[in-house]
Amino acid sequence: TNALRHGDVREEVTVRFEWAVDELDITISSAVTASPATAELRVGHGLAGMKERAALVGGRLATTVDDRRFVVAASIPATAAARA
Secondary structure, three states: OHHHHHEOOOOOOEEEEEEOOOEEEEEEEEEEOEOOOOOOEOOOOOHHHHHHHHHHOOOEEEEEEEOOEEEEEEEEEOOHHHHO
16 A cells, blocks of 8 residues: 555565564565655655554564665564464
8 A cells, every 4th residue: 555655656566575484574665756846755654653563563664765666674573472
């Protein structure tokens, strides 16, 4: 939803899942749009809530802009305590 709302919908969105014994790593990458007036990258809102939800289960979430792509990288533990 965030990629559709804030990203450049003419470019592909990539989603990568990497499973490990004790965690799931998720990486989402989408093209960002530039403001016509300032040519600055727009990155949207709501990231604080995403980070809080990851932290609630002992995970982490980081965001970056890399080569005009907005990247969200999350790591979610897959332990019995996290599932509870």
